[in-house]
Amino acid sequence: MSERVIQGRRGDLISLDAADALWAGLTGESAMPTAAAVFTCSPIKGYDLLGSHVVAAVAQGGGWGVPEAEVRRAAAELNAVEMDRRDLVRVGPFGGVPLQQHSEGILLRWRQRIAQELREPAFLPQARRPFPLAGLDWRQVLVEQTHGGDAHTWWLPRSVVRLLDAAEHAERQWLQAVRQRSEAVNEPPSPHRKTKAARQDTTNPDCPDTAALRPYNGELKGLLYSALSRKPGVSRTVARWTCAVCHTAPAAVLDHCHEHGYVRAPVCHSCNTQERPDHLYSNDIRVAGHYTHLFDTKAADWLLHWHRCPGCRARTTLPLPHLAAWIAHIACRPLRPTHRRGSRGREPCGVLRVSWTGNQNAPRSCLLTVTVDFCPSGEHRVLARVPYREAAERFRTWLAVAAPAVAAAAGPDRLDDLPAQSRPVIADTNGEGLALF
Known part of the structure; x- marks a missing residue:
């Protein structure tokens, strides 16, 4: 957008109407x-969120303006984000999670x-409807899936989930920094002690430095x-x-191995759900397309x-569900039949x-046991039956080629202090627990 079409400019500030036009x-x-x-x-409460970027609002002439x-910076950051509409993350509903009443101007939760x-209800007056989250119209990409009767789940593309997680973190840090600065201003000065807010003072008055x-x-x-939690x-x-996986978003949970009980690393909500199959039962998983990302693109x-x-x-x-998914996706890939799909050639x-x-x-x-479901011709069923020990041996061989550094760090010489018997896999049949994987 050229400079001459931006109306409502006052210095480096522009009015809210002009900011909306510029953002669009x-x-x-x-x-x-x-x-x-x-x-x-x-409603303005001193800032607005655009993606994961906090934009401070400044009072001007009886109204508000923003830099x-x-x-422009927030728009550039948002435009650099790519989105795969097929890579979905479940965002609800989850049983047992109490809804938090919307606090005006706060994105948290x-x-x-x-x-x-x-x-x-659909007839809720427009004036009472909450405003967009972080400048995003998430309804455009929301996917609702129905699973028999009235049961349904809501899904968003992973990039949108990551962006909203980052926005939530940025807003939390912003509010904490503002609160600390306010406390530092109101607290009487002491020659012997500095407040925490004063030690974390920022050089930019419009955007407090985040931790x-x-x-x-x-x-x-x-x-x-079990002990650390x-x-x-x-x-x-x-x-x-x-x-510890994507190295970009703030960590939110401790991922851990359910078979051995050890902590793996702190991860964000998005990565914590990324390895989760579309469907998981006590001894049966659907091998989703995102395993291409887990075992091919970002395997190491x-x-x-x-x-x-x-x-x-x-x-x-690997834990049994992971090893089973690897067998289906990698080891049995050559066995999977293909069908001709018009001009698109042959597809699995x-x-x-x-x-x-x-x-x-x-x-x-x-x-x-690896099976093909929903075959167009109905002619293919069981692809292979692989004993656990054979599956583990195939994985070791593949690991040495796919991730030699990981393979070199593994081995039977590090069995000290391990549990004498692995824990059984904990089944999650309703999708409400997100920590299994």
Whole structure:
């Protein structure tokens, strides 16, 4: 948008109407779905969120203005985000999670905000409807899936989920910094002590400095999740790290191995759900398309993350559901039939599913069965039956080629202090628990 068409400029500030017009013009070609009237439809509380960028609002002439440069910067950051509409993350509903009433101007707990909006009657007056989240029109990309009767789930593209997680973190840090600065101003000066807010003073009065996140460097290596999760203050400690997988978003949860009980690393909500299958039952999983990302595109990163568990690393294997998915997606790939689909050539047949009898505690009797579901011709069913020990040996061979550094760090010489018997896989049949994987 050229400079001459921006109305309402006062110095480096522009009015809210002008900011809305500028935001719409700059993000018109963005892959992310942006909302209209981001500034004017939301009550101003000193700032607005555009993506993961906080834009300070300044009182001017009886109204509000925002720095034009900050709007342009936020638009540039948003335009750089790519979105795959097929890579979806479930965002609700989840049983047992209480809805939080919307606090005006606060983005915190955006998943509950979305759930609240979707459950409101359609005839709710426009004036009472919540404003967009972080400048995004998430309804454009929301996917609702129905699973028999009235049961339904809501899904958003992973890039949107990551952006909203980052926006939530940015807003939380902003509010904390503003609160600390206010306390520092109101507290009487002391020659012997500096407040925490004063020590974290910022050089930019329009944008308080946020607490720097530190990379995860194995500080929790070898710790058991059952003991660590009960310690007070763990959630605050986790929030100080960046995600150990994507290295960009703030960590939110401790990912851990359910077979051996060890903590892997702090990860963000998006990465914590990325390895989760579309459907998981007690001994049966649907092998979703995102396994291409886990085992092909970003294989080295994810294998390193899984092998942060001492049990998996020492035995040079993966937890049973992960190993089963690997067998179906990688080892049985040449066995999967293809069908001609018009001008698009040949495409893989149906949807892969893998089930198993027995469990990892009795590897001699554990058998993995790879099946094709929803074949157009109905002629293909079972692709292969692979014993657990054969599956583990195939994985070791593949690991040495796919991620030699991870393979070199694994091996049977690190079996000390491991549990004598692996824990059984905990089944999650309703999708409400997000920590299994």
